[in-house]
Amino acid sequence: MALEHAILVSLLEQPGSGYELARRFDRSIGRFWTATHQQIYRVLRRMEADGWVAAEEVAQDGRPDKKVYSAAGPGRAALAEWLREPVEPETVRHELAVKIRAAAFDDPAALTALISEVERHRESHAALLARYLHGEQRDFPDLDALDTRQELQHLVLRGGIEFERMNLAWLDDVLATLRRLASG
Amino acid sequence: MALEHAILVSLLEQPGSGYELARRFDRSIGRFWTATHQQIYRVLRRMEADGWVAAEEVAQDGRPDKKVYSAAGPGRAALAEWLREPVEPETVRHELAVKIRAAAFDDPAALTALISEVERHRESHAALLARYLHGEQRDFPDLDALDTRQELQHLVLRGGIEFERMNLAWLDDVLATLRRLASG
DNA sequence: ACAATCATGTAAGCCGTTACATGATTGG
DNA sequence: CCAATCATGTAACGGCTTACATGATTGT
Missing domain, CATH: 1.10.10.10 (Winged helix-like DNA-binding domain superfamily/Winged helix DNA-binding domain)
Structure with missing residues (x-):
């Protein structure tokens, strides 16, 4: 809340x-x-x-x-x-993960549909990462001259950037695995 | 839903x-x-x-x-x-990020309190990563002999592992930055 | 004795989403 | 002329959380 x-x-x-x-x-x-x-x-x-x-x-x-x-x-x-006050752990809701595990119980055509879906996700995450990196260059041109507020803002932005990089790497892994399963 | x-x-x-x-x-x-x-x-x-x-x-x-x-x-x-059906992008709720940006508007003591909080989070994420890695060894001892269902389960688990590794790295970054700001 | 686990439920209330409504101005 | 932007709101529904309740058994 x-x-x-x-x-x-x-x-x-x-x-x-x-x-x-x-x-x-x-x-x-x-x-x-x-x-x-x-x-x-x-x-x-x-x-x-x-x-x-x-x-x-x-x-x-x-x-x-x-x-x-x-x-x-x-x-x-x-x-x-x-x-x-301490914050509680964030509740996780990862629909794509549910879908991936659900694909095991559907026919192979579902794998193909899921691949398209994952490709869409990959594109939107790539676009988001690009926006983050662009915003970083625009708002924090000199990383050695930040006041406290900017330091903290940049810290959060770095988290977003690393999150999206991790996402992209995992989605590439997902695509490679699904393609292998779909063709094999 | x-x-x-x-x-x-x-x-x-x-x-x-x-x-x-x-x-x-x-x-x-x-x-x-x-x-x-x-x-x-x-x-x-x-x-x-x-x-x-x-x-x-x-x-x-x-x-x-x-x-x-x-x-x-x-x-x-x-x-x-x-x-x-396509899934919509997940909505993000990251309380710790709100707190980090909020710390800019509080007195320096808030930074110290936040550091303890982040340390707690780091520990719980480290414990979660350890559980994932342990579960991986237990449930997927031979990664070359998985059926489709196990492949998909392992794919999701890899996502969790990479997510927690990313989290740990970022939380280390957060701790280093907060400590520098608190002492400087 | 006491805590933990197994097993299922009711009730209240807040939070969040979706749809709809209004009305003016700016730009193509 | 139409779409987009500025600016604020109402209403309804469903999801989710929190607290509370019950009652038996197993382990320390």
């Missing part, structure tokens, strides 16, 4: 509207925490009611008004408290 | 009661799909109503009766159909 905390971190890095937050969750934050705009709006209202965030109505010309949220004192305190 | 399918795969590999399934989800299957016994019982009842699984009451001496489930024809058909 860390959506509140992910939102607080994002607002501390940069105040913004619910809409802007939703876009950040689609882009950078979505690397390690996903959320739809409906979730974000609902949680923002609750956080505002609890005094965790402060909202300021901002009139815009040519666009609808927006409510710009920023992290408030009680929100920072809640974040600090949460930081000191 | 692949819990049904994960259960079907498990029952195809070996029929069993809800309780036994829950234990498998705690052990081997939990590597790529988690579920509590409450979820499993509820889904099993629905699957039985839909004819996906067949239940047989088994009386035991000294223990409560149990219902042993096995995958039925419609269940296998549903699994085959699901295998041919």
Whole structure:
């Protein structure tokens, strides 16, 4: 239940509207925490009611008004408290792994279908890795001159990069194995 | 929503009661799909109503009766159909990553607390890797003599092993970085 | 005696997804 | 003119977690 905390971190890095937050969750934050705009709006209202965030109505010309949220004192305190609590292990849900083991109980044609599926996954992971590497060059051009905040952001990004490299290597392994089984 | 399918795969590999399934989800299957016994019982009842699984009451001496489930024809058909549908990308929820970025907005003491947390995580991932490697030696002593089902099981296990190796390497990176930031 | 294991369940509540709705502006 | 973007929301449903409940047996 860390959506509140992910939102607080994002607002501390940069105040913004619910809409802007939703876009950040689609882009950078979505690397390690996903959320739809409906979730974000609902949680923002609750956080505002609890005094965790402060909202300021901002009139815009040519666009609808927006409510710009920023992290408030009680929100920072809640974040600090949460930081000191242990987190439980992440629950794993790996559909592709279920499919691979399921393929043993289907006819050989299922292996062929699974190969196409895995190829699609491989492509999307390769694209994600490319985006990470591009973002790294753009946001961290000089790795020897980072402040603490950037160091921590880059640390998380490195995790994403290594995760995707591992994924690609494993998916190559999966493809080689499935092709061997499909042809043999 | 692949819990049904994960259960079907498990029952195809070996029929069993809800309780036994829950234990498998705690052990081997939990590597790529988690579920509590409450979820499993509820889904099993629905699957039985839909004819996906067949239940047989088994009386035991000294223990409560149990219902042993096995995958039925419609269940296998549903699994085959699901295998041919594309899966969406997994949603990522990485609490530790949120905490690392949150640490930038707390006092330095938070970094120290986070280091202990990461050390705990490192230990549990190291233990998991050791269990995977041990299980690999036990269940797949001769990698050149595997049937298709075992090949696919080993493929998934290799994914788990590489995932944990990647995790360990990244957590070492995290510890080194946090310690440098905490002392500097 | 006590804890652990076997075996199954109810109930409450939050979380998350999906679909739908509104209404204005900008760019092709 | 149509699609996309900006901006916020309601409603319904189902999934998942947490807490609680029951009751017997085996091992220390």
